[in-house]
Amino acid sequence: MTEALVExxxxxxxxxxPLLKIxxxxxxxxxxxxxxxxxxxxxxxxxxxxxxxxxxxxxxxxKSVTSLAALGLLGKRGVQVTGSVEFDGxxxxxxxxxxxxxxxxxxxxxxxxxxxxxxxxxxxxxxxITEILERHRGLRxxxxxxxxxxxxxxxxxxxxxxxxxxxxxxxxxxxRQRVMIAMALACEPRLLIADEPTTALDVTIxxxxxxxLRLLVKDTQTALVLITHxxxxxxxxxxxxxxxxxGRIVESAPRRPLFAAPxxxxxxxxxxxxxxxxxxxxxxxxxxxxxxxxxLPWTDGCAFAPRCTRQVPACLGGPPALIxxxxxxxxxNPVPTP
Amino acid sequence: xxxxxxxxxxxxxxxxKGILLxxxxxxxxxxxxxxxxxxxxxxxxxxxxxxxxxSTLGRAILQLEPITDGSVVFDGQDLAKLKPAAMRxxxxxxxxxxxxxxxxxxxRQSVSSVxxxxxxxxxxxxxxxxxxxxxxxxxxxxxxxxxxYPHEFSGGQRQRVGIARAIALNPELxxxxxxxxxxxxxxxxxxxxxxxxxxxxxxxxxVVIAHDLAVVRHISDDVAVMYLGTVVEVASSDDLYAGPxxxxxxxxxxxxxxxxxxxxxxxxxxxLRGDLPSAAEPxxxxxxxxxxxxxxxxxxxxEVPELRVLDAVPGHQVACHWAEQIAAGAVQPVSADVTAxxxxxxxDEAKATAADQSR
Numbered sequence: 300m301t302e303a304l305v306e307x308x309x310x311x312x313x314x315x316x317p318l319l320k321i322x323x324x325x326x327x328x329x330x331x332x333x334x335x336x337x338x339x340x341x342x343x344x345x346x347x348x349x350x351x352x353x354x355x356x357x358x359x360x361x362k363s364v365t366s367l368a369a370l371g372l373l374g375k376r377g378v379q380v381t382g383s384v385e386f387d388g389x390x391x392x393x394x395x396x397x398x399x400x401x402x403x404x405x406x407x408x409x410x411x412x413x414x415x416x417x418x419x420x421x422x423x424x425x426x427x428i429t430e431i432l433e434r435h436r437g438l439r440x441x442x443x444x445x446x447x448x449x450x451x452x453x454x455x456x457x458x459x460x461x462x463x464x465x466x467x468x469x470x471x472x473x474x475r476q477r478v479m480i481a482m483a484l485a486c487e488p489r490l491l492i493a494d495e496p497t498t499a500l501d502v503t504i505x506x507x508x509x510x511x512l513r514l515l516v517k518d519t520q521t522a523l524v525l526i527t528h529x530x531x532x533x534x535x536x537x538x539x540x541x542x543x544x545x546g547r548i549v550e551s552a553p554r555r556p557l558f559a560a561p562x563x564x565x566x567x568x569x570x571x572x573x574x575x576x577x578x579x580x581x582x583x584x585x586x587x588x589x590x591x592x593x594x595l596p597w598t599d600g601c602a603f604a605p606r607c608t609r610q611v612p613a614c615l616g617g618p619p620a621l622i623x624x625x626x627x628x629x630x631x632n633p634v635p636t637p
Numbered sequence: 638x639x640x641x642x643x644x645x646x647x648x649x650x651x652x653x654k655g656i657l658l659x660x661x662x663x664x665x666x667x668x669x670x671x672x673x674x675x676x677x678x679x680x681x682x683x684x685x686x687x688x689x690x691x692s693t694l695g696r697a698i699l700q701l702e703p704i705t706d707g708s709v710v711f712d713g714q715d716l717a718k719l720k721p722a723a724m725r726x727x728x729x730x731x732x733x734x735x736x737x738x739x740x741x742x743x744x745r746q747s748v749s750s751v752x753x754x755x756x757x758x759x760x761x762x763x764x765x766x767x768x769x770x771x772x773x774x775x776x777x778x779x780x781x782x783x784x785x786y787p788h789e790f791s792g793g794q795r796q797r798v799g800i801a802r803a804i805a806l807n808p809e810l811x812x813x814x815x816x817x818x819x820x821x822x823x824x825x826x827x828x829x830x831x832x833x834x835x836x837x838x839x840x841x842x843x844v845v846i847a848h849d850l851a852v853v854r855h856i857s858d859d860v861a862v863m864y865l866g867t868v869v870e871v872a873s874s875d876d877l878y879a880g881p882x883x884x885x886x887x888x889x890x891x892x893x894x895x896x897x898x899x900x901x902x903x904x905x906x907x908x909l910r911g912d913l914p915s916a917a918e919p920x921x922x923x924x925x926x927x928x929x930x931x932x933x934x935x936x937x938x939x940e941v942p943e944l945r946v947l948d949a950v951p952g953h954q955v956a957c958h959w960a961e962q963i964a965a966g967a968v969q970p971v972s973a974d975v976t977a978x979x980x981x982x983x984x985d986e987a988k989a990t991a992a993d994q995s996r
Contacts, residue, residue: 357821471912501686501848503909506892510908528822531894535901554898570896572826574855577895580875584855586826590791 306621309541309551310345317345318522324382326368338364340546340597351523353537357591361546362526366492371399405435408483412495414475418467424478425463431485450481473504494526542566545594545602552626562633564609640842641675645707648697665917667693669866680843682857684850688913689863691846695812729759732808736815738795742787748798749783755805772801793824812844850893854878862886865924866916872953882955884931930970931963
């Protein structure tokens, strides 16, 4: 693949050795009688130990599928995953299922958008946490229960010993998400992947959860990959930000340069289309024309070209490469930096 | 005269127990005494978190929920006192836009059928084709959309169909319940702009109900903040966001992330403790006192604050005993609630607490 050679890798060189190393990850969903859908199309990125990384994109951009594929959570039927995913030097994609299961949970944990569908409704919260501790840590009985109570307390659940006996439906949405975070942290993982962790929550609860994540990753030196559609969430929390569109990373930079001088027209478009609380009210919103379904296959040119205000003929001349040093952008006519 | 006046509106849903002989054992006070006024041609934003009663309020204004107490006065007429025939006439003049267009459009109904149905229902004679094309043009959809079905459209286009349906009868008041929250970020601005454009062209009056404070601020002239069934603050959009007076509004605004690292790093957050209490048993006194970072002994717990206008800021209503003192800085938030919450205990502290509890 010649294209992969010229491409820069987002996040590369930030740590000594990357904790998570994704190379040219491609995920294709095929179902009988339908055109195969390429959800992720050659994503490469590095996550350094202890760093926080944001992956931003709209529905269908492939941001969630990237993380699910990397952890082998997509299932086998009708899914084709190519490329490589290494965690601490070990190849996750070709690992035996039982080995992989040991890595997931102990080394890598994941929290999802909707805690109600991730928690088992017929088991108490305590049982669900001690199960993890038994499986991965070998703790039993009173020791496991004590550790579970500690974990609940550490995510801000008061009266944690009594809460162990609660069922998920007895908790509020914010509490359930706290329980999910406690479960994810049960084995002190080195990597935490949070997929839209606050999207289902109200703003004040969402602020609590983000603050909690911020402190936990700082205290425990866990690397965090935060997947979200909300640029605001990323701005306050992530060291490195990757913006995805139609299955590929289109821009990648440390958060300050990314927000101060975004270069991809999609990123600038996203920023201009959301009203901001700290700006005067009368400013008009500048929406991105079209909808995320108006994309071009990357093989023909830039997928964003049909919606792009900076389109030039070169946009349709084959796939643009992701280029740059610390600030990478996949665009032949990037927005000039001020 | 104001187009819409809501006076002391209460919507309580009874909680029943027993199978054969149902007894009412309590009530969820979804809306519990709301007063609002909307002038013709203006936009009132209603914000609040889930469970604060904002959607119930919207539905009650349209008489889609049974009203327990209070009144809704539309263009001088008390809707509860209207006879059914007169009510039908008024319904034509007030319409609703729903959050999820996929759920509010019949999957087996073509767009032209969706848009001509209100015309037919309200006794207009066909052919409806010209009006349907006009409506599609107004909301920025091609005329060919008329023969297509909801599933053939993207989310943003479907919401345009929902908006076209709402304006089909030339209403005066449109209530939009979370009109953009189901849409992708890049599409939200398109729909917000469309709503503004239609307001200008058709002279519509809007009540926009949403949880996204940035969107509400952008679109609204005035904003009402709701908490647990009551309005805690009402002000013009500019005043409310420039100088929020109610502690809940202050916390709500500080919780919104801003897409700018420079701003985010310097911000001081007022975090709220705990969750929304149950609307079946709202806290005594000020309903917000259980989570309020500025709460003061006894009065907040014992006395219900009235929605009142402060002498210093005319036109800005707030329901807080201490609004003046908070604005002047004389009452400070409990320090644990600023930027740090109870949740910020370190793992070691947590171990200690857990050990104490298990003893």
